[in-house]
Amino acid sequence: MEEKESEWLKKKPWFWSLAFASVIFRLILILFPNNLNLASRPEVSTPLTSLRRLAEGYWLKQASMSPYAGSMFHGSPLLLSILGPLTVKRFEGQPSHILCSLVSVIADFVTAMFIRSTGLNLQKAYNQSLKSLGLFRLLENSEIVSSGDIAALVYLWNPFTIISCVGLSTSPIENLVVMLCLYGACTQQVPLAAFGWVIATHLSLYPAILIVPVILLLGYGPDTPPRKLLLQRNSCKFGDAQSSDSSFQDKELTNQPVQPIFFSWKPVVYFFLWALMWALYVLVLCGISVKDYGGLREMFNRTYGFILTVEDLSPNIGVLWYFFAEVFDFFRNFFLIVFHLNILFMILPLAIRLKHRPCFLAFVYVAISSMLKSYPSVGDSALCMGLLGLFINELADIKFSFFLFCGYVGVSLLSPVMHNLWIWRGTGNANFYFATGMAFACLQIVLVVESVGAMLNHDRKMRRLSTTNS
Amino acid sequence: MALPRWTIFLLLFLLCFVSKSVEEREEHEEQEEFSEELLLRPLPDRKVLAHFHFQSRVPPTETYGRHHHLFPKAIYQLVHKFRIREMELSFTQGRWSYERWGGYDPISSNNAKPPGVELWAAFDVPEHQVDASWKNLSHALSGLFCSSINFLESSTAYSAPDGGFRSSTGNMRYGTLPREAVCTENLTPWLKLLPCRDKAGLSALMDRPSIYRGYYHSQRLHLTSTEFDSTGLKTGIVLEQTLTVVLKPNAPGNNMGYSSGSILQPSWSLSSLFGKKVGGKCLLANSSSVYLQLEGALFSELNNIQKENERYNNDDLALKGSWSSPGFELSVSPDRMIKELNSLHEDGPSVLYEFLMENYSDSKLFELGFTWKFPVVWSCPRAPLHSSRFLMGSGNERGAIALSLISTKQSEAFQIADINGERCSLQVDVFQVVPWYVKVYYHTLQVFVDEQPQSVPDVIKKMHVSPSEDKVSPGVMEVVLNLPCGVKSAALTIEFDKGFLHIDEYPPDANQGFDIPSAVVSFPEFQASLNFLEDASSNRSPLLSKLKERSPVLSYTEILLVPLTTPDFSMPYNVITITCTVFALYFGSLLNVLRRRVGEEERLSKIKAAKKNGRLPLLLSKLSAKLRGRPWEPPQSSSSSSSSSSSSLISYKLLIKIVLVAGVAAGWQYYFG
Secondary structure: OHHHHHHHHHHOHHHHHHHHHHHHHHHHHHHOOOOOOHHHOOOOOOOOOEHHHHHHHHHHHHOOOOOOOOOOOOOOHHHHHHHHHHHHOOOOOOOOOHHHHHHHHHHHHHHHHHHHHHHHHHHHHHHHHHHHHOOHHHHHHHOOOOHHHHHHHHHHHOHHHHHHHHOOEOHHHHHHHHHHHHHHHHOOOHHHHHHHHHHHHHHHOHHHHHHHHHHHHHHHOOOOOOHHHHHHHHHHHOOOOOOOOHHHHHHHHHHOOOOOOOOOHHHHHHHHHHHHHHHHHHHHHHHHHOHHHOHHHHHHHHOHHHHHOOOOOOOOOOOHHHHHHHOOHHHHHHHHHHHHHHHHHOHHHHHHHOOOOHHHHHHHHHHHHHHHOOOOOHHHHHHHHHHHHHHOOOOOOOOOHHHHHHHHHHHHHHHHHHHHHHHHHOOOOHHHHHHHHHHHHHHHHHHHHHHHHHHHHHHHHHHHHHHHHO | OHHHHHHHHHHHHHHHHHHHHHHHHHHHOOOOEEEEEEEEEEOOOOOEEEEEEEEEEEOOHHHHOOOOOOOOHHHHHHHHHHOEEEEEEEEEEOOOOOOOOOOOOHHHHHHOOOOEEEEEEEEOOOHHHHHHHHHHHHHHHHHHHOOOHHHHHOOOOEEOOOOOOOOOOOOEEEEEEOOOOOOHHHHHHHHHOOOOOOOOOHHHHOOHHHHHOOOEEEEEEEEEEOOOOOOOOOOOEEEEEEEEEEEOOOOOOOOOEOOOOOEOOOOEEHHHHHOOOEOOOOOOOOEEEEEEEEOHHHHHHHHHHHHHHHHHOOOOOOOOOOEEOOOEEEOOOOOEEEEEOOOOOOOOOOEEEEEEHHHOOOOOOEOOEEEEOOOOOOOOOOOOEEEEEEEEOOOOOEEEEEEEEEEOOOHHHHHHHOOOOOOOEEEEEEEEEEOOOEEEEEEEEEEEEOOEEEOHHHHEEEEEEEOOEOOOEOEEEEEEEEEEOOOOEEEEEEEEEEOOOOHHHOOOOHHHOEEEOOOEEEEEEEEEOOOEOOOOOHHHOHHHHHHHOOEEEEEEOOOEEEOOOOOOOOOHHHHHHHHHHHHHHHHHHHHHHHHOOHHHHHHHHHHHHHOOOOHHHHHHHHHHHHHHOOOOOOOOOOOHHHHHHHHHHHHHHHHHHHHHHHHHHHHHHHHHO
16 A cells, blocks of 8 residues: 555655645745735635634533633533633734644645545446446546546645635634545444544534435445446346346456446445444533533533524625525514425435446535535535546536636625625625625526536436447 | 590600700711812813812611611612612713823822713622622612613623732622713613702702713713621711712803913813802702812913912002902902822912801802913823724734833832832723623733833733633733833733624614723722821811722723624525525535435436336326225226326325314314413
């Protein structure tokens, strides 16, 4: 393994130099944070991820009060006990919260590494399936760029990631656990996947929907072209009479290096057992830490309750804050249900259509939740863009890519300007800022829709190619 | 006829006897008491302070019963209904100037109030009933005083202080309405509580235009009851009503320039201040007197002037029929002069001139005129630290509240006197209530002493915080600061984020901003009391005993106006529709992408091209064929029979649909109607 790594190092010096350059760039930004003032940007720190609120929660806890008193802190008590002590440590001549920033930098780097190895894993599986399909022509094309490296670099050098890392928010850590879950599922390490999923759900609730892709990953293995295609292909190879006989098919396939086509229940059951264990463990730990402050019920009210009943109406890059600031109280509950169901409604159709590509499904879920969550921040979009990099080969012919790129650049430049006009200068009003949030949401919708479309088209192309080949 | 006369005599005799016996009983039992007093004090900045003090007292119900002839029934019922132990309600307009009008005397500590309405009450009920009692009390007072005190009912408007405010006990609630406008409709119900209203006695001076023309006026109602104390001295219910006004004499002082370059203070009289004169006392009052107070600094200044004058001219400046003193002249000679005993101030003792109202009547009106003879410059005693509060930062996103305490010159003397042991310190209590939409980060509290940042535990001896809860409760911060004695200035800063409210939560004038109520800064080591020489008669004056009461020096800071960001109030429909459109766009387009199958579409389009008929007629004809039990035959192009059959079928389907809908509606009506 190490030899392989060194081989990689020799082979791809540019990757490592760029990765370390990004870390150094972050460190430089951390040492000069005062001019940037990123920590107070609404795009970076939401009520859920703001480190300043975490410090307030820690202060309240030190003053033997509930950390949730005062509607300031809405995060996990575990994160509070890990990051809390770091918020009060000060060093002479160093900016405050330097330890927390270092933690975010490390978290970012580790996340990038997880993305990279997930990408390598995906690529291996992809090459294998292409080989088994006999599409060597496609394989040669894809050998040029390693999608894992690209994705890791996209994640590391994405301005969104950098500002959410430097801007003192907890989203790098949330991204890390989400990525941990996907990596564990991709490499069939069930305990790791279960741990990542439980912690990610505990931290920000929305990754709970990732259970669908994780189960598919564990059951079917990493992304492949549609199974029907493989079945066709195999039946073409091994004769036609027994194509419907699945037992024979199975026997034949066990000799093949191809991933198991049929759903294997064993890792999934293991996953559930592990998840149950981790969840109990986390709950017990949380229960101990909030024992004197109203217990778990209070914790769920203040974290999940706060997420679900969009209580804080301070502006962010999403659209829900303004919606709920303006909507009539009578309809509030109705719209809360509608918006949250909007996320849930799409789970099943996507899972049915993309069940052969669980990693891509996970990307789509992450993108959807980063768009529709109650308090979105750029850190969430950063993860979804990093994951997008994993499918660079498949999504090569995505539509509107230039438009999307320009849109993202434009929105991320306009959003601070509009915020400044509204909040600081008072020359603009809330609609200005809301418009950029709207544009951002539209861009993300277009990105999700187009990437799903491109992926489906890619599968169609493969089917066409394989049928013409055979 | 003889019989009735006889009976009348008997009745009269009985009546006399009864009344006599009642009087006798009241002789040795307690009685209801009412007293009225007025304190006048010239202020250094050419203004006059007038402080009306009315006190009614009723003995405890146990010994006295429930019937009163002086004490207001409304207040008695209030006390009994809500089991109030102590309550204070004040309506204030204008801001007390602690630098110019004094900050170290009982009147400024007890009667200088924050603008608007301030209400605090301590109840004698179990802990869980306190909030309910408070809510009911606020509604009752709101009705009683014609003001919007009922806004204090909402849990976001009041707080439960924990020792930081008037060394409060557990069952206390405190609330303020900084923006409440105070005017004559609040004064009239307040006057109604007095036995003579404003028809007779000192309250007759309360001419509305002249009172509300003043620079500051604060009407206050303070209630203490021992009705529910099981032990201790029972004094019954004491209702103290005060009205404090700062007026500018409108009589122009002769602007004669004196050698010192200063201008003579304007002379004034009761009629020039209030536009009215007093015609004797309120007959129901036990005591009724007017006091003229000269502060220690003024009195010693006048004495100095007198000495100088004696050196130069020994002319008797006194006019006939008036009473003259070294620096000023009174149109009425005072009945008594009371000097302060062992004054705490280095300025020397202050002096009271007492005028008894018993000596005046409607035929002999009391008209006090005060004429200055020399220009005098003096200053009022001030609190050890002058406190002021301000906002820092710009923009509508975040900011910081700063409370600055600046040493006054006078305080140094106290501090030197106060040295006890090695480490001399000055204790300052700060009590601050912050509404929930100002989200304070308590961990950002910083303390600066003499402009040097200090570590918080060094300076803050005790800190009690109850953080605000969104839309539920305000944040309360009670801090006990221990400053070094020689402190020149101290400052507390604390950062906050401005909240964003729902469109309905903004008041009608949203862009004016929101008020943060005054903070209360008190100095528990410094007691404001004026200890006047006691004799038999002064014991009976509630005002003097009130002045003698030791109470910590207390001052209120400014009200802060925080502008909050507003959403666009005209936009709700647009926002709802646009957001829903975007969500629909997401849902529709994603579902469309998932549903689309390119290959099948191509095949379908081929079929369509082959057969010009649409898909629906094709299906319909298939269905109709099935229904009729005939084998389906592909329809001929534009055949009349098929079209007619399809149309008839459509009507058939339509009929089924209508029947279905009607059935559902009927069922709905039947079950839920």
